[in-house]
Amino acid sequence: MKIVKHSGSIVEFNRDKLKSSLLKSGAGTQVVEEVLNVIDSQIYEGITTKKIYKLAFSLLKKSSNSHAARYNLRAAIQMLGPAGFFFEKYIARLFISEGYLAQTNLFLSGRCVGHEIDVAVMKNNYIEMIECKFHAGSETNSDVKVPLYILSRFNDVKDRNHTIFTKKDKISACWIVTNNRFTSDAMTFATCSGLKLLSWDYPQKGSLRQRIDEDRLYPVTCLTTLTAVEKDKLLVLDIILAKEVSDNAEVLVKIGLSTIRIKNVLKEVAELCKYM
Structure with a gap:
């Protein structure tokens, strides 16, 4: 059966791929099969992947809010936009959870010009810069122009003294992080140039998706018990991660939720x- 992707391209419906994504939500085999059976009975030639996703999401939500939240993860990260400011904060939180110190929204003087740096992290006195390429749509990939441009910026700021964590910090390495994917040319160039890449499914071991699951770093935007407006209010209050809600439950009162909610x-x- 042919289905239509977000990009407008037409592909064959892949039941196994859908099953895999449903299982990653944490739902049990029986629940997943029940969801798949309902979808099998309702899909039709030319249905969009968006409609299939919405149907799967609503069926999972009936089983468990947390399963639906986890299934919604990639879309939830896209809600950290539209400009990506909160995505930068989210990536900083990810590295902090792995033992780094982090600073966001920096302006550093290079050898030639000044540069806005999204994130700087430090572990064992080793400092790295992180450039975040946020995409609001799921079909947009980062091509080779991205590492080409960022390499030139990295070369301009590296080996100079900066005031980030101390007064004499040197940036020794550079990451590029995207919520989507890199093209093959982008990955080849970055590897050749010594740049580190992190995307939704790259590298194969330690991808963004894997790190989120392993460290339970689910963004607050994936919660199904909150409205979009309420999620935005939490982001403005610097509540980026779902687990930060339980550590700061009083913010739920601040944004107007009832005791039951x-x-x-x-x-x-x-x-x-x-989970996990």
């Missing part, structure tokens, strides 16, 4: 963050 949100967060 607060209980539901905290239950979803607890189920979500205990």
Whole structure:
């Protein structure tokens, strides 16, 4: 059966691929098969992947809010836009969870010109810069022009003294992080140039998706018990991760939630963050 992707391209419906993504939500085999059976009965020639996704999401939500939240992860990261400012904060949180110190939104003087740097991280006195390439749509990939441009910026700021964590910090390496994917040319050039890449599914071991699951770094935007407006309010209050909600439950009162809704949100967060 032919289905239509977000990009408009037409592909064969891949039931196994859908099953794999449903299982990654944490739902059991029986629940996943029930969801797939309903979808099998409702899909038709020319249906969009967006409609299939919405149907799968609603069916999972009936089973468990946390399963639906996890299934919604990639879309939830896209909600850290539209400009990507909150995505930069999110990536900083990811590195902090792995033992780094992090600073965001920096302006550093290079040998030739000044540069806005998204994130700088330090571990064992080794400092790296991180450039975040945020895409609001799921079909947009970062091509070879991205590492070409960022390499020139890295070369301009490296080996100079900067005031980031101390007064004499030198940047020794550079990451490029995207919420989508890199083209093959971008990966080849980055590897050849010594740049580090992190995307939704790259590298094969330690991809963005894997690191999120392993460290339980689910963004607050994936919670199904909150409205889009409420999620935006939390982001403005610097609540970026779902688990930060349970550590700062009073913010739910601040954004106007009732006692019953607060209980539901905290239950979803607890189920979500205990996964794996």
